Amino acid sequence: MHKKMFGAMGLTFDKQTIVATALTGAAAVSINGETTAKAFALNREIRNELDEFRNTYLVFVDEISFALYQDIESLNQKMKETLDNPMEPFGGVPSVFSGDFTQLSPVGGVRLEFIDLFMELKNNH
Incomplete structure (x- = not known):
């Protein structure tokens, strides 16, 4: 479905078109x-593969409820550098953050308190 849609627009759909990550390995x-840290080399210098x-x-x-502010800021800065777009949040790439804020708080810090939009799901999805 996605390949046809992107193909109709003259675009290529591959594994990097929509990057799915999570803060925990189990969720990834x-x-x-894959984990957000691995996908974006958050714990290393920028690598050529980026x-x-x-x-x-x-x-x-996913699992944004486990993120510290510093985690999201690291992702923001890495994407700005990688995409050479320092003026746009997350390098200008639309980013979706999801998670259950009624779960455990992040280890070693205070949970994020920025929410622009939220949807409450009544069932497991």
Whole structure:
């Protein structure tokens, strides 16, 4: 479905078109993604492979309730540097953050308190 839609727009759909990540390894596995830290080399210097994110149209980050402010700011800065777009949040790539704020707080800090929009799900999805 996605390949056809992107193909109709003259765009290529590959594994980096929509980047699915999560802050925990278990959550990353459940969405067929990888940890946010690994995907964006948050704990290392920028690597050459990050150039592959130049064709990314959406970044999805699950388990945001476990994030510290510093985690999100690191992701923001890394994407700005990687995409050479320092004036736009997250390098200008639309980013979706999801999680359950009634779960445990992040280890070693205070949970995030920025919410622009939220949806309450009544069932497990």
